[in-house]
Amino acid sequence: MERETLDLYACWLREYLIDLGMGDTWAEILNVAVNTIIIAAVATFLDIVFRKVIVQLFKAFSDKTTSTFDDFLVKSNFPRFIAHFIPLTLVWYITPSLFQDFPVLESGMYKLAQLYLVLLCILVFRSLLRTSNNYLRNSKEKYSDKPLESYVQVLMIFAWSAGVFLVVNILTDFSLKSLTTLGAFSAVLLLIFKDTILGFVASIQVSVNDIVRIGDWITFSKFGADGYVTEINLATVRVQNFDNTFTTIPTYSLIADSFQNWRGMQESEGRRIKRSLYIKQNSIKFLSAEDIASLKKIQLIAPYIEHREKEVTRYNATTEADKSILINGRNQTNLGVFRKYADAFLHENPAINKDLFLMVRHLAPTEKGIPLEIFCFCYDKRWENYEHIQADIFDHLIAAIPYFGLELFESPTGTDVAKISLPKD
Structure with missing residues (x-):
């Protein structure tokens, strides 16, 4: 028309x-x-x-x-x-x-x-x-695991900022092309959106450096977070903890503070088991001939004991060691044999990945005894199965300790003190 x-x-x-x-x-x-x-x-x-x-x-x-x-x-x-x-x-x-x-x-x-x-x-x-x-x-x-919401929010901030410019221009016919005006307005924007800008910078670094993805299991002690990342946006990272609570973490904290990301473990060939048994020091002793004969009945380490016994006997014969006292020459100890047993037990366990690092070692003695550390990796990385595998290993080792004449350290309880204080018949 x-x-x-x-x-x-x-x-x-x-x-x-x-x-x-x-x-x-x-x-x-x-x-x-x-x-x-x-x-x-x-x-x-x-x-x-x-x-x-x-x-x-x-x-x-x-x-x-x-x-x-x-x-x-x-x-x-x-x-x-x-x-x-x-x-x-x-x-x-x-x-x-x-x-x-x-x-x-x-x-x-x-x-x-x-x-x-x-x-x-x-x-x-x-x-x-x-x-x-x-x-x-x-x-x-x-x-699927990228922080796309952060970029969406940044682009929307620019869109709303441009919209504000246009609205002011339409309502007042005031030109926003002046450098002084833009400078002052930029200062106000920087003040208002300080956290947003920090979050934007953090989001870019998180994405470019692949620090955190959606679905990662992270532990952030400062904020009490221990669970899976469910959302990454411009201002916060949302974590669903294992107790089904949610923790929000400022995005900038991911690059400003230290936290633990378990993705490397989840993508690796095994999950680490690292735990110690504390052996009472006064239960450690040299093995006598009778002790060695008894331990040879343990099939898992019988070949090792026989081989080690031949080496010790040959050395003692060469050095003419006086074996009327056990300390002379070379000797096997119950802790050393048990350490070898634990190592052999781990190598025989089908749940343990033998291609990854595996070791049973002593740590420095403490007031609680000598720590015997088990260090290995299990194939199954799922938390529940991992805990079951770890528990099975230590159940067996703890039950096996008395067979070697060893004792675990345990702080005395009220019952122990009561037994000591009871008069002897």
């Missing part, structure tokens, strides 16, 4: 009222009021109709395509926002004719339309970002 024809239609009521004898001013006011109501009703009707039509068309199209991107577009309300542009275009086009005799109202309507346009553009942009995020997260496996 040409502008001249549209102007004539917009003024028909005014001309009719004037012909009826009404004054020009009131005729113009009533003409504008009635036309505004009509246009508002038409725009609302078109908005409802086109919103339903476009949404249904999008759904029908997405059902026929194999790509999931359009499905996520529908879920993020992208068709609804697109439909709002049609009535806005109508209002934008008809405003000059509708308010041709009221320049102030015309300017005001233009500003409202521009503000609505800015808002619609931001909402459409947000919808596209959410769609892209959901599409990459659910359809592209390599992005």
Whole structure:
């Protein structure tokens, strides 16, 4: 429709009222009021109709395509926002004719339309970002553990910042191109969004350096977090602890503080077992011939004892050691034989990965005895199974200790003290 024809239609009521004898001013006011109501009703009707039509068309199209991107577009309300542009275009086009005799109202309507346009553009942009995020997260496996929400939030901050610039410009006709104005505004933004900027920098470093992924098991003692990362966004990292509670950690803390990420263990060929048995020092002794004969009955270390016995006997014969006292020459000890037994037991255990480091060693003596440390890796890295395997190993070793004439250290209990204090018969 040409502008001249549209102007004539917009003024028909005014001309009719004037012909009826009404004054020009009131005729113009009533003409504008009635036309505004009509246009508002038409725009609302078109908005409802086109919103339903476009949404249904999008759904029908997405059902026929194999790509999931359009499905996520529908879920993020992208068709609804697109439909709002049609009535806005109508209002934008008809405003000059509708308010041709009221320049102030015309300017005001233009500003409202521009503000609505800015808002619609931001909402459409947000919808596209959410769609892209959901599409990459659910359809592209390599992005499933990336902190995409952080980038979405940063882009939305820029979008809202640009929207604020445009709104100020539309409402005040004030130019934001001045360097002084931009500098002052930037300082305010830096002050307001300090944490956001720090989080953005941290998010980039976390992503680029692959520090944390969604699904990683992390332990962050400072914040009491011990569980799996469920969400990484611009401001916080969300961790679901093993007691099903949630802990939120500032994203910047991931690069500012130290924490433990168990991903290396989960991706490796085994999970480490590192635990010590504390042996009472006064239970350690040299083995006599009778002790050696008794320990040879333990099949797992019988070959070792025989081989070691031949070496010791040969050495003592060469050095003519006086074996009337056990300390002379070389001797086997019950702790040394037990250490060899523990090592052989681990090598025979099918749950232990022999390709990874495996060792049974002494640590420095303590007031609780001599620590005998078991250091190995089990194949099964699942927490529950790992604990079962570890418990089975130490159940057996603890039960085996008395066979070697050794004792475990244990702090005295009230019952022990009571036994000591009882009078002897």
